[in-house]
Amino acid sequence: MSSNNHTMVRCNEKDRETLLIFKEGIIDRFGRISTWSTEKDCCAWEGVSCDNITNRVTKLDLKLPPNFDEHEQLKTLKGEINMCILELEFLSYLDLSNNEFDVISFTTIQHNITHASNLLYLDLSSTFDTSTLHMDNLDWLSPLSSLKYLNLTGIDLHKETNWFRAVNTLPSLLELQLSHCNLNNLMFNPSIEYLNLSSIVTLDLSGNNFSSKLPNQFFNLTKDVTYLDLSSSKIHGEIPSSLLNLRNLRHLDLSRNQLKGSIPDGIGQLAHIQYLDLSLNMLSGFIPS
Numbered sequence: 001m002s003s004n005n006h007t008m009v010r011c012n013e014k015d016r017e018t019l020l021i022f023k024e025g026i027i028d029r030f031g032r033i034s035t036w037s038t039e040k041d042c043c044a045w046e047g048v049s050c051d052n053i054t055n056r057v058t059k060l061d062l063k064l065p066p067n068f069d070e071h072e073q074l075k076t077l078k079g080e081i082n083m084c085i086l087e088l089e090f091l092s093y094l095d096l097s098n099n100e101f102d103v104i105s106f107t108t109i110q111h112n113i114t115h116a117s118n119l120l121y122l123d124l125s126s127t128f129d130t131s132t133l134h135m136d137n138l139d140w141l142s143p144l145s146s147l148k149y150l151n152l153t154g155i156d157l158h159k160e161t162n163w164f165r166a167v168n169t170l171p172s173l174l175e176l177q178l179s180h181c182n183l184n185n186l187m188f189n190p191s192i193e194y195l196n197l198s199s200i201v202t203l204d205l206s207g208n209n210f211s212s213k214l215p216n217q218f219f220n221l222t223k224d225v226t227y228l229d230l231s232s233s234k235i236h237g238e239i240p241s242s243l244l245n246l247r248n249l250r251h252l253d254l255s256r257n258q259l260k261g262s263i264p265d266g267i268g269q270l271a272h273i274q275y276l277d278l279s280l281n282m283l284s285g286f287i288p289s
Contacts, residue, residue: 025080
């Protein structure tokens with residue numbers, strides 16, 4: 001990969017045009033993307049990286065680093081995330097996290113999103129409590145067949161009632177972060193047997209509004225998961241014994257829910273567990289050895 005200051009690379013004209021269209025919707029108060037102009041090589045633009053051989057854009061990283069202070073918050077980008085950015089045919093990495101975008105637009109990509117099959121990493125997450133980002137559905141994910149990492153934390157997905165099926169279209173997915181997405185459906189429809197989330201090793205669904213029990217089928221779908229966070233998601237009922245199917249689990253957080261009953265006797269058989277948090281529930285009885 002080339003670095004951002006590689007001045008000899010000449011970027012692809014189509015890639016440059018796509019980046020400029022993407023820029024049109026952005027409010028940049030601090031001038032972070034002031035280098036994005038028609039006069040300069042787009043491979044030298046802030047946040048953009050290109051392949052040294054093909055000169056095609058492969059990476060766009062405009063995230064604001066975590067744990068930023070009040071001064072750095074002024075650097076957040078606002079405005080629109082135009083998903084035309086997925087038309088970058090060789091893009092493998094896209095990170096727009098920790099900004100303050102207001103809207104996500106899909107209007108121009110309905111017929112061109114198939115170009116995004118090379119995308120491996122996608123992070124659109126927002127950590128701001130004032131975020132107004134929302135998506136009506138996740139159907140646009142289906143062409144992203146190579147995607148390994150997906151983080152939509154903080155984006156309102158309450159209208160997407162079949163989000164499990166959307167995620168199921170991503171056969172390469174290893175890490176899924178859907179924390180604080182206002183998801184309200186953890187129960188499954190009759191076609192559950194056709195779902196397969198076995199590739200996922202990290203799954204964070206914390207801070208949602210499931211208001212349901214933990215279905216037994218859930219733990220049959222994610223047998224290879226090592227990190228599972230379902231904390232603060234309004235889950236009630238008992239902890240199903242099918243939890244013990246997660247033999248590779250290292251991190252489990254079910255805290256701050258309304259779980260009741262006893263802790264499954266075999267939980268001590270999870271040989272790899274390093275972190276277990278069941279606090280702030282209504283559990284009773286003894287803690288199994």
